[in-house]
Amino acid sequence: MERLVGTVSRGVRAPIIRQGDDMARIVVDSVLAAAESEGFSLRDRDVIGITEAVVARSQGNYATIQDIANDVRQKLGGGTVGVVWPILSRNRFAVCLRGIAGGCKKVVLMLSYPSDEVGNHLITEDELDAAGVDPWRDVLSEARYRELFGYKKHTFTGVDYVDYYRSVIEGAGAECEIIFANDPRAILGCTKAVLTCDIHTRRRTKRLLTAAGADAVFCLDEIMTAPVNGSGYNDQYGLLGSNKATEETVKLFPIHCQELVEKVQAMLLEATGRHVEVMVYGDGAFKDPVGKIWELADPVVSPAYTPGLEGTPNELKLKYLADNDFADLTGADLKAAISKAIEEKDQKAENLTGNMASQGTTPRRLTDLIGSLCDLTSGSGDKGTPIILIQGYFDNYTK
CATH class of the missing domain: 3.30.1330.100 (CofE-like)
Structure with a gap:
């Protein structure tokens, strides 16, 4: 059958x-x-x-806010530190922020706008347009941001992340200043010691800051890369990929x-x-x-x-073959022709990159x-x- x-x-x-x-x-x-x-x-x-969560749990790969504070203080000096472009997340970043702030005298928190890197919006693009703000050029103070946009809560979580992150920083005993900018170099007007917290653009951000004269720049994947007082660690990703475990600890990405x-x-x-x-x-x-x-x-x-999971799909688009190469066939003849084309592709181990018959297939890993x-x-x-x-x-x- x-x-x-x-x-x-x-x-x-x-x-x-x-x-x-x-x-x-x-x-x-x-x-x-x-x-x-x-x-x-x-x-x-x-x-x-x-799932990575159970792997890290079985490994006991955890760190406390004090572990994070100690590592940040040792690497960035413990004075005024710019914390650039964190995502807006109670689960992903808030506990990390408590640890980071615990290792600093003052935190200058720089948020991207209208949204963070993964699409959590502080404001909408329409509100940005209505205010006449150029997000690529304009650097906003917290006071100016409030004047233009008021107090906005996240659509799904109901949290005002500007106010929430301020409370986290101050609750950890650090002074807090918040600015909004989409050029990482804007932070250098406040401090030359920077922890850049973006995920997928972190290498470019660090390169720009270093070239612009920062004294010390670390990414999140350079914090908690080795045990601190017996803590967990991730030598490749540091704090990236971590999640809240308790109010005092984070679960790190597994090793x-x-x-x-x-x-x-x-x-x-x-x-x-x-x-x-x-x-x-x-x-x-x-x-x-x-x-x-x-x-x-x-x-x-x-x-x-x-x-065996290395690489990308190497597939023919059935509807392309049906509408083009075999448009004159139907029924069993069409099925046989398409099956033969697929079998020949498999036998030849042919790389279909650039072949029109593969257009529309998903070009991802x-x-x-x-x-x-x-x-x-x-x-x-x-x-x-x-x-x-x-x-x-x-x-x-x-x-």
Whole structure:
């Protein structure tokens, strides 16, 4: 019988993960138990995704606000520090900000406007236009911002992030000044010691600030890169990818993830004879067209994955073939022609970059696409499925 189902994504339930748990064993046991319970079998090139949160939790990869304060003070001097372009997030940045402020005498907080890097808006573009403000040139004081735009609360969270971040900084014992600008060099009129908190543009920001005469510039991925008094750390991403754990601690992005994915792959090969691909995933890489929020607040979608997930899709567009190359065919003849074209493409291992028959296919990395599917499947709430099993992703119309 012809197979009529393509890609299937399943959330796999797992125990509540605690520090010290054997993450690889839990993943393998959970997937095998789910397969037995639901009556499916693993196949070669299935993909198993493990959410970064449970990996970091099993590693005990946490840092306190005092750890962060000590590291910031040691690297930036403990005086007046410019904190540039953080995202607006109670979960992602507020606890980090408490630690940062604890390591400074004064914080000059510079916010981008009308929104942060990932699309959380302070104000709308229409309000910006109505005020006659040029966001590329105009630097606004907090007083001028309030005069023009008043007290705005985030659409979804109901939080005035300007007021909230001020309260966080002052609550940590630091003096606070807030400005609004979209040129990072504007901060240098206030201080030459800068912590740039943007995620995906951080290297450019640091380069511009350094060239413009900053005395010291660090990015968030350069804070907490080594243990502080026995704390957790991330040698590659620092504070980037961290989340609030408690009011006093953050969970850092996990470390040693490559070892984990390779171990899970090997264990499942031994247990089932199937060669599956494995990845650790965080945020997906997609944007909400209504809320305007770009989901990717982590530095990468996947910090580690097995080699079979390297690369980008190499696919033909079925509707292009049907409307162009085989426009004169219908029914079984059309199906046979399209199937043959796909089989020939696979046999030749042909790179379709620039081929018109591949236009409209998604030109993104496999890890970003599959990691986004994992993130959407697991959600961020109470589903209890931190492990995702994806089957049929690498199949096509001929399989």
